[in-house]
Amino acid sequence: DQQVKQNSPSLSVQEGRISILNCDYTNSMFDYFLWYKKYPAEGPTFLISISSIKDKNEDGRFTVFLNKSAKHLSLHIVPSQPGDSAVYFCAASAAGSSNTGKLIFGQGTTLQVKP
């Protein structure tokens, strides 16, 4: 059972435009959500996170939106740059000591930003 889903395997946008990456989850116990970016031959790099008590978190060009009722979150990148081209993973975690460090990942979305 895939608890975190990224239904779009790929996304292509023009440089300067907005990139919107989507993520859905099924487990209502998730209370923390993260986005990671991964370049080929490298490990995932933490990008931005959001707690379930918030509905928006912004960091420079990156904004994550959380809709708890819909169990949906999205990552907005604006303006998109060619260097943003990478695989983006959505991840979630649940509270509790037994869940510390346990991240549930989506399948990833490959973003291509065209110059």
Add this chain to the structure above:
Amino acid sequence: SAVISQKPSRDICQRGTSLTIQCQVDSQVTMMFWYRQQPGQSLTLIATANQGSEATYESGFVIDKFPISRPNLTFSTLTVSNMSPEDSSIYLCSVELLSDLFSNGYTFGSGTRLTVV
């Protein structure tokens, strides 16, 4: 900032053999984790490497297949035992750095790309 060194970066192994992957951090960390990313799949947590005690394995993963060592606060190894082609994956270690505590974003090594033939 802390550096995570993971070795080897890639390997091609014969089925039935074993491979040990090393994860070295240049600072002490409390939490170390091992993940697997099978081709076209998401990252899946294998186990939490506990310093001074046995690793805690997730459902579907067992110690006999993936023995883990954690001799100190800066080092851990994951062994993939009796390999089969289905073990072909990227294996990643993950740690919680001090800088991560403010973001809850764990830091990953660069991964080991394993191909079993």
